Amino acid sequence: FTDPTGTAPGGAASVVAPSEVAPPPAPTSTFVFTGAGASVPAAPELLEDDDDDENDATVVSDRRSSTGWRIVLDGGAQQGVSGQVLIGRLVKKADPRWPAARLLSIADTTKSMSKVHALFEADATSFSVTDLGSTNGVIITTSDGTEIDLASEATADVPAGSTVTLGNYVLRVEKD
Numbered sequence: 785f786t787d788p789t790g791t792a793p794g795g796a797a798s799v800v801a802p803s804e805v806a807p808p809p810a811p812t813s814t815f816v817f818t819g820a821g822a823s824v825p826a827a828p829e830l831l832e833d834d835d836d837d838e839n840d841a842t843v844v845s846d847r848r849s850s851t852g853w854r855i856v857l858d859g860g861a862q863q864g865v866s867g868q869v870l871i872g873r874l875v876k877k878a879d880p881r882w883p884a885a886r887l888l889s890i891a892d893t894t895k896s897m898s899k900v901h902a903l904f905e906a907d908a909t910s911f912s913v914t915d916l917g918s919t920n921g922v923i924i925t926t927s928d929g930t931e932i933d934l935a936s937e938a939t940a941d942v943p944a945g946s947t948v949t950l951g952n953y954v955l956r957v958e959k960d
Contacts, residue, residue, distance in 0.1 A: 851866040853906040853958070854959075854960075855955045855958075856956040857955050863888065866906050867885070868886070868904070869886045869887075869904040869905075870882060870902075871900075871902050871904055871950070872897055872918075873890060873892040873895065873901070874899040879916075894951070896953065897920070898918040900916055901915075901950045902916055902948075911944070911957055911959070913942055913948055914938065915935070915936055918936070919951070921933060921934065922934040923948070924942055924947070925946060927946060945957070945958065
């Protein structure tokens with residue numbers, strides 16, 4: 785390795801030992817679940833980051849939240865929800881409207897879910913979802929079968945036991 789100018793004083797090339805070279809920055813990771821219809825492993829699974837946007841980052845993990853709210857995927861994997869969570873098939877950076885939101889990417893092989901599809905918000909007493917202008921919308925189906933088709937940019941409360949459909953991807957909302 786040479787210095788930025790390529791030469792050392794006196795015209796000789798300067799050499800930097802490999803141990804002195806700073807390592808590249810660690811990749812930013814988000815949580816990723818396997819797509820609709822696929823089985824989801826019960827134990828955490830590390831997916832390789834091959835710089836392919838489709839599999840950007842990832843660990844599947846069962847996380848409990850301090851609010852008691854969680855989303856359950858069709859394969860049974862669970863993710864605790866507290867505060868604000870931006871969800872989509874490729875959520876890479878925070879939105880300035882919700883700078884403290886956690887980022888949650890869900891692998892969606894059908895690509896019916898927008899890259900940043902919705903915002904989930906949960907506290908000790910309520911859970912809500914906001915459609916963030918997604919292409920294929922958000923539908924809430926309550927445990928009694930009532931369907932609520934959210935308008936773009938609209939927010940609605942989600943009762944425990946309901947399902948939320950993001951594009952073609954369906955997940956269930958539960959409360960301890």
